[in-house]
Amino acid sequence: MINVLSMILIGFGLFFFFVGTVGVLRFPDALTRAHGAAKCDTLGAVLSILGLILQAGFTVAALKLVLVILFLWTANPTATHVIAKAIYRNRHQEE
Template sequence: MRIVLSGIFISGGLFFFMVGTVGLLRFPDMFTRAHSAAKCDTLGAMLSLIALVIYNGLNIVSLKLMLIILFIWLTNPTATHLIAKARYEQEVNNNEDI
């Protein structure tokens, strides 16, 4: 049962990684690409790491994986927001110079 459940979570994670990659290739501008990358990468990584936690069972490695999940959950959206904000400010400053 653990292997089947882990396989389902890994498949879900790979699906979201694939959707994020397609979004990076198809969306027209930086802001929509950043949105696609942030959402899909965060969810894909979390699902993949949850699959590893389920596969390993409860031990010290699972605790470390859960801490990595928490770290990704906090840092990935924050980093994407800061990158998008910097790009927006760059565009605003370029338009003021004209």
């Protein structure tokens, strides 16, 4: 049962990675691309890592993976915000 649930979580994670990639290719401008990529990237990574945590069981490796999730939850949105802010400022300085 753990293997099936782990595969489902990793599969959903890969799905969100795929959707984020399609969003980067299809969205019209850099701000919407950054938004779509950030949301899908964070969710895809967290779901994939949760699947890996199920596979690892209650070990030190699982604790390290939880720390990676916490880092991703803070680093990805922060980095995307900084990139989007730079894009926004660059556009308005040219006008």
